Every structure is written in C-alpha cells, then in structure tokens.
Amino acid sequence: MPSNAQAISLCVFSSFATYAILRVLHRSEPSSSSSSSSSSSSSSSSSSSAKSVKSLIENRRSVFPKQYNGDIIPKATMKDILDTARWAPNHKLNEPWKFIVFSGSGKKKLGQFLADDYKATAGDSFNQGKYTKKLKNSEVTSHIVALICKSSNKTVELEDIASTSMAVQNIHLYCTAVGVGMYWSSGSVYASGKKNDRAVTNSESVREFLKIEEEEFLIGWGYFGLGGEVGGKGVRKEMEETGRIRWVE
Template sequence: MIFELIKKRRSVFPVQYNDKPVQRETIEQLLEAANWAPNHKRTEPWRFKVLMGESKAKLGDFLSSKYQEVDSKPKQIKIRKLQENPRKAGAVIVICMQRDPKESLPEWEELAATAMAVQNMWLCCTELNLGCYWSSPGLIKYMDEFMELNKGERCLGLFYLGYYDEEPAIGEREPISNKVHWLD
C-alpha cells in the first residue's frame, strides 16, 4: 500500500552501498516514474543526467577539487567524502530544473515539480529495495563547469543510487496534529 511505502522511504547514503551494480533498465524505470510528476502548465521542468562508470569518478574528482579551490580551510575528511561518494554509488543522477523560457509560472512551481519527480524516483527506489539519497552540496552551483547545462537549466542536486545490505533505521515523525490547524 502506498501509505506504508511512504513511511518506509529513507535516505540511504553511499557509505552504506554494496558493490551490486544498478542496471540501466532499473534507472530507466526510475526516470519514467519521475516523468509522471505533476507540473503546472505542462512545463515538465525536470532534467536528469545519469552518471555511470568512469563519469562517477570524474564527478568525485571535480567535487573534491572544486571544494579545495573555493574553501579557505578545506577539511581532509570532506575532500575524501566528496571524492569517494560518487565512486561508491551504483549511479549518480544529476537533478536539474529547466526554467520555462516564457516564465509563464513562478519558479517555485517548477522547483516543486522537479522535487515531486525526485520523490517519485525515491518511492520507486524504496519499492525496489534500492538505496538513494538526494545530496545538495553548495558545490552544485559549479556543476556547469563539470557538464554542459542548457540556457535556463540549473543543478538542484545529486541523486545517489546503490544497493545496500543493512536495513535503514525506522523513521520517526512528530504527530501531524502538531502541524495542522483546522478551521471551521
């Protein structure tokens, strides 16, 4: 049931991934689910760039190098994490949003639609027992130096994918009643 799937959804981080490869067909399924996200005025703003093989290592090298370039006091542990996380992943999907050139709707609506596309992928990953994690480091503002982005397209994060062995922790939430005000 969808309610149980939503409650089971978790971030599973690259350090938790095993070496089992993620098949291209599986990633295509995830992307197809993303493509059915709701969006206003049918702008379909989500764009994805899938990194597999050597391109993951190149991403790690870019992120760690860029971090050392822009941070006045880079930390060795972060340098290593930026370099290793893409390598540990079965795939990395670069999450981008293509702004409607006519700006026929507020930008936040296109950001929300892209986030819903990612949520669709995330729920499918949960169903498939595939770990995933949406990373949004400050370094994403430099992604146009790593890969070509179209005019009006911007990177919103990195979606790491990988199979895992240990079950993720059970999530907790405060009751919804603490967050809702009913008006009659």
C-alpha cells in the same frame, strides 16, 4: 556487478511495484453489471493497496553511499526508476525536470570534480577527510544523477522547483519499493557568496561541468546504490501536535 539472479529479482520486483502503485492511483468506474461480491473484493483490494502505498511513504529513507556495497544497478532498472519522475504534477505539463546520469568513467570524473570543487571553495575550512569521502562516495555508488530544474518563466519558477522536487520524491519512493538505496545531496549546489535572480544559484564551475543551459539550474545530486541497509523506524512528529495542520469547517 550484480548476479543474474539479483538483476532478475530487481526487474521482477520493479514490475510488481509499478503495478501496486498504479493500481491504487487508478480509479476506474464500476460497471452497472458488477456483482456485489466483485465490488466488495475491489474495495478490499483498493484498501489494501492504499495501506501499501502509505507504508511505502512512511518507510522511505535516505540510504547513504557509505552503506552501498559497490554493486551496479542494471540500466533497465535505472530507467524504470527515473521514468517515475514524469508522473509528478507540474504546471501546464511543462515537465521542468531534467536528469544527467553519471556511471562508469563518467561517474569517476564527476567524483573527482566534486572533490576538487570542494577543495577550491572550502578555504580555511578544508578537511582532507571530507575531500577523500567525496572520492569514495563516487566509487561505491552505482549511479550519480544531477537533478536539474528547467524554468524559463520567473512567474512559475517556484512551481517548477516544487514539481522537480516531487519528481525526485517519486523516484525515491520507487527506489524504496525495488530495494535500491538513494540519497539526495546538496553538495556543490549553491554558489558561495554569489547570487543571481534565480531561486538557486549554481557556481560557474558546476554549470560548465554539467554543460547546462541558461534557464536550467542544479537542485541536487541523486546517489543510487545497492546493498545499503535501512536504519530503524523513522521518527516524525504528528501533524496535529505540531500545529502544521489546521481544519476550517
């Protein structure tokens, strides 16, 4: 368990990060009575906040279970983390995301299920080391969250998946802000050799374990932990160099 000081630190940092992110996203109209010095100060503050948000985005990294120290994230902090999901853009406010949070004995059962599911589907490619790794991952991880998309309208299914993915990005960015490690895994998400008319096909064993409804499907697992050190500076190609942006003026 984290120390009281660590828990307090996380909560304080969570509040600060929330303020910083909302501050840059909130665009208030300046009053007519505002002085020029006040406007200048506000502009400077907005510019600083914008740079902070851009830096947060650029410094987001996947932090893997092998990097976690086994400490537990306070439940209040996890609630704050998951709450950021609801601010993702979505089709007519249908809010297609859903999360199943595993901790304690529930997390242990999930870890055993993922390991056994891998063993049952791997066939000749089964690797004992990978099986053991799945068990170990659940032990050192504070929480494992099933990332689920709920879409009952085939017309907007891809939009719903995109919205759920953006919700996960919100979560990941906030984790970066409060010093929590996160990793999005796709292990045991896709059914082997089976397809239905959905964009993502889960195995019956996964669906049964999660007890998800017909219009719901798993798109990934979120692993959350403490103590993970982020690696070096990330590398991404410049947009202009890759031809992934085109200006039409």
